[in-house]
Each structure stands twice: as structure tokens, then as C-alpha cells.
Amino acid sequence: MSIITFWSPDHGRGKTANCAAAGAMVGLDYDIRTLIARTQFGNSSLEDAFIKSKELQMKNFVTSAATGMDALERLFKTKRLSASGISNHTLSLEPGRLDLLAGTSKPDESGHEGIEHVIAAIFDEARRYYQAIMLDIESGGANQITNQLIQSSDLVVVNLSQDLSSLERYASQEQWPCALQGKNKMILLGQYDPHSKYNATNIRRKFGIKDPLFVIPYCSDYRDAFNDKDVLGWFRRTRNAGRRHGSYPFFQEVRKAVKEMLSQIGVNTEIKRIERGVS
Numbered sequence: 001m002s003i004i005t006f007w008s009p010d011h012g013r014g015k016t017a018n019c020a021a022a023g024a025m026v027g028l029d030y031d032i033r034t035l036i037a038r039t040q041f042g043n044s045s046l047e048d049a050f051i052k053s054k055e056l057q058m059k060n061f062v063t064s065a066a067t068g069m070d071a072l073e074r075l076f077k078t079k080r081l082s083a084s085g086i087s088n089h090t091l092s093l094e095p096g097r098l099d100l101l102a103g104t105s106k107p108d109e110s111g112h113e114g115i116e117h118v119i120a121a122i123f124d125e126a127r128r129y130y131q132a133i134m135l136d137i138e139s140g141g142a143n144q145i146t147n148q149l150i151q152s153s154d155l156v157v158v159n160l161s162q163d164l165s166s167l168e169r170y171a172s173q174e175q176w177p178c179a180l181q182g183k184n185k186m187i188l189l190g191q192y193d194p195h196s197k198y199n200a201t202n203i204r205r206k207f208g209i210k211d212p213l214f215v216i217p218y219c220s221d222y223r224d225a226f227n228d229k230d231v232l233g234w235f236r237r238t239r240n241a242g243r244r245h246g247s248y249p250f251f252q253e254v255r256k257a258v259k260e261m262l263s264q265i266g267v268n269t270e271i272k273r274i275e276r277g278v279s
């Protein structure tokens, strides 16, 4: 149904980590068909974050030429791509609810003229099967794939940090992909430190931000789960821990951000939320 792109004006702001956390939360807490994928070349950190969930299958899956983005590209070019067939080329992380599409194994875009249109067409087809497609796309304003995907997305999650230089660059709009103008956006401050002088309230005020603004707190256990490639396992075990658990604020904020994302793309979050203990 809808495409949510995770974009950032620069690298290392937690875009992949935020996308992985949001995808895991939607997959576990909501009864909708969700796809997570990345479109960068030469950066597999999104799928890496989930490797531990299904280690053996994942290894076969990621190295197989019959699955993932490269396989879909071949299907598209031979006009055999179908909406329901796309899920056969993904790895199911939560049956019926969360699929992961492995990204391209190609190191870069050279020799791929018009690839941005192919990728956009693949996700346009995928949206006929999935209710939410969450995409970790290349940072910055220069990339054609980024521009094309922002163009076709329903919501752009702009991943920023509390670094003033980066916030100023974003606010100046100088390096925005042209498709970002006028798009439905929400701001996500990653690796968030609530004790900084530049907290969410002050950042909103200082930069006159009108779009919805949410935070993903810095969380040591999340960093470990991300590094250990076990984001989903850690979410399964820990996401409903009580108030006194150290990771409680992290999950609270991820939940709030995800609820906003789903509301923005028209999902009824009351009806689609899975009751605790049912899944």
C-alpha cells in the first residue's frame, strides 16, 4: 500500500539502525504485511542486523542469486515481476507480517543506467502486496535512486542527530534531493540524548521545525543487538520489559515513532495492533 523511506542528509546518523528498529517493532506488534529493504550499493548493514534471527536460512538467502533485489531486477527486465511473486524472493522474519528483501550484491551503480527507474518500479509493484514498505535508502541529495524513491514514497522519515552542523545543513535545504520539496515528512532524531541542551523541544524551536518530530534514544543494549546481528531476537525478548528496565525508554520511543509512521500512511493502529501476549 505505502512506501516509507528512511533518508538522511548525511551518513552515520542512525538511519539503518532506526529503520531496523522500526521494522522489527511493526513486524512484532502489528498485524500488517510489512517489507523492509535497502537500496544502497555495497552496504549490507540492514540485512546484517537480522542475520542471527534465522542464521542458516539467512546465509543461504543472502548469497543466493535466486533471491533478493538482483533476482527481482532480472524478473522486472524479463517482464515476469508480479506483486505476490515478490514475497517469494524475500526472507520471512515473522510469517505473514515481516519480510526482508536482501539488497543488491553489486558493489556500485556503474554500468546500471536507469537503475533508479527499475528499483522504483519494483517497489511500486511490491506496494500492491505489502501494506507498509520500509526502505533504507542512500543518504544525501545527489543519488538518483534516492530521488526517485523519495518521489514515489508516501512518507519520508528524515533521520537527523543532535549535531548542530548537521541540523543547520538540513534546515538550509541546500542539499535536499529535489523530490523532498513538498513531501510528507517526519523527523527522527537518532541516538538521542535527552540530557543534551539540544533536546527535541529546543531543536524544534531553534530550527522552526513544523513536521512531526520523534526520537530514538541512544541505547547500549540496542547497539549490542545491532552489532550482534540479533535485532529481532532482542526485540522479541525485551520489548515488553517493564519501566525499570534500562531499555524501556528506547522501546517507548520506538513505539511512538512507529505509531506515527503507520498513522501517516493510513493504517488504523488501534485495530491492527496485536494484543500483548497473543503473538
Ligand SMILES: Nc1ncnc2c1ncn2[C@@H]1O[C@H](COP(=O)(O)OP(=O)(O)OP(=O)(O)O)[C@@H](O)[C@H]1O
Pocket: 008, 010, 011, 012, 013, 014, 015, 016, 017, 018, 043, 045, 139, 190, 191, 192, 216, 217, 218, 219, 220, 222, 223, 226, 227
Ligand atoms: N539508538 C541507538 N542506540 C545505540 N547505538 C546506535 C543507535 N542508533 C545507531 N547506533 C549505532 O550507530 C552506528 C551507526 O548507525 P547506522 O549504521 O544506523 O548509521 P547510518 O545512518 O545508517 O549510516 P550510513 O549513512 O553510513 O548508512 C551503528 O553501528 C549503531 O551501532
Ligand SMILES: [Mg+2]
Pocket: 015, 016, 017, 043, 045
Ligand atoms: Mg546505513
